[in-house]
Amino acid sequence: MVLVFEAAFVQAPEHRPKPVVSEVGGIPVIDLAPIHHLDGSLESALPPELEDLVTQVELACREWGFFQVINHGVQPGVVERAWAAARGFFALPPEERSRVRRDEANPLGYYEAENTKNVRDWKEVFDMVIYEPASIPSLAADGKDADEPIQLRNQWPQSPPGFREALEEYAKATEVLAFKLLELIALTLNLPAKRLNGFFKNQTTFMRLNHYPPCPSPDLALGVGRHKDAGALTILAQDDVGGLDVKSQSDGEWVRVKPIPNSFIINVGDVVQVWSNDKYESAEHRVSVNTTKERFSIPFFFNPAHYVMVKPLEELLDENNIARYEEFNWGEFFMARSNSNFKKLDGENIQIYHFKKSK
Ligand SMILES: O=C(O)CCC(=O)C(=O)O
Ligand SMILES: [Fe+2]
Numbered sequence: 001m002v003l004v005f006e007a008a009f010v011q012a013p014e015h016r017p018k019p020v021v022s023e024v025g026g027i028p029v030i031d032l033a034p035i036h037h038l039d040g041s042l043e044s045a046l047p048p049e050l051e052d053l054v055t056q057v058e059l060a061c062r063e064w065g066f067f068q069v070i071n072h073g074v075q076p077g078v079v080e081r082a083w084a085a086a087r088g089f090f091a092l093p094p095e096e097r098s099r100v101r102r103d104e105a106n107p108l109g110y111y112e113a114e115n116t117k118n119v120r121d122w123k124e125v126f127d128m129v130i131y132e133p134a135s136i137p138s139l140a141a142d143g144k145d146a147d148e149p150i151q152l153r154n155q156w157p158q159s160p161p162g163f164r165e166a167l168e169e170y171a172k173a174t175e176v177l178a179f180k181l182l183e184l185i186a187l188t189l190n191l192p193a194k195r196l197n198g199f200f201k202n203q204t205t206f207m208r209l210n211h212y213p214p215c216p217s218p219d220l221a222l223g224v225g226r227h228k229d230a231g232a233l234t235i236l237a238q239d240d241v242g243g244l245d246v247k248s249q250s251d252g253e254w255v256r257v258k259p260i261p262n263s264f265i266i267n268v269g270d271v272v273q274v275w276s277n278d279k280y281e282s283a284e285h286r287v288s289v290n291t292t293k294e295r296f297s298i299p300f301f302f303n304p305a306h307y308v309m310v311k312p313l314e315e316l317l318d319e320n321n322i323a324r325y326e327e328f329n330w331g332e333f334f335m336a337r338s339n340s341n342f343k344k345l346d347g348e349n350i351q352i353y354h355f356k357k358s359k
Pocket of ligand 2: 227228229285
């Protein structure tokens with residue numbers, strides 16, 4: 001057993017999960033079929049079914065920051081092969097997984113000791129970038145000054161067979177969906193469909209395999225502690241066990257996201273929150289675990305290039321909607337977040353509200 005329960009996993013009393021979390025009236029389910037009538041390009045005059053889709057996405061982003069999608073165009077076989085790769089990898093003997101373990105120099109590969117907000121998560125992960133090498137700023141020892149970017153490469157295990165191929169195939173198919181969702185989001189902001197695409201040239205997108213083993217104390221620990229995703233969009237596949245809880249923006253209650261076969265869960269991250277100048281909020285979420293069933297999930301974190309300066313989009317601003325954030329560099333923000341997950345820090349880790357302008 002790789003994870004052994006100890007004090008480091010125990011959440012503060014106010015953050016521990018309650019035994020039952022509501023699934024009713026949960027996040028919206030959106031049928032993406034209209035997108036595929038359009039040869040991949042979403043341009044000015046929208047057919048009515050697409051108008052309707054844009055309205056649904058806008059509402060979901062405003063009310064939840066989260067939604068599920070069906071008819072998303074990623075073939076079931078591609079997703080199946082990714083699940084098989086994930087199951088096969090986490091079934092390897094611990095010594096084999098450790099051969100591709102992440103360290104200070106390379107944040108990619110296997111890791112079983114991640115913290116979220118300085119409390120350990122009950123999970124193991126495997127991280128990979130979808131474009132290699134990924135160029136990311138390096139942090140100086142004090143965690144502040146970025147100098148020349150470093151070039152990150154994936155660490156591939158020797159087994160299970162076909163692991164790399166399955167994940168690369170999944171990444172490719174999911175990236176197509178990511179761009180479609182990005183174009184939809186642009187349309188919901190009354191912008192040209194491709195307005196945001198340029199930020200994703202030299203993207204720092206990465207994909208993660210999450211494995212949550214059964215946990216002896218699911219009342220005290222979490223698979224992932226409460227957090228917001230830092231990037232633009234997340235596309236998440238979850239298996240049929242369930243455990244993802246989203247904080248409702250209307251009443252602050254935690255709501256469990258019901259597993260739906262052949263669907264993905266989409267959420268807007270901090271970058272979209274800033275671009276939209278708070279029209280959309282990056283919702284807090286967490287993962288609850290249980291005593292009997294292991295759970296797997298695969299998030300795809302769609303992230304801009306490291307050099308992108310993130311700030312509210314000019315076209316959305318006027319005297320009634322003034323910029324609420326100072327601009328910040330995506331790569332530095334991302335690395336600061338990622339480092340705080342790798343190692344327990346003394347202080348609070350960086351969040352977008354640190355860039356909020358004072359009123
Ligand atoms: O496993 C899940 O359902 C969500 C994981 C998550 O929120 C994350 O890895 O950022
Ligand atoms: Fe997340």
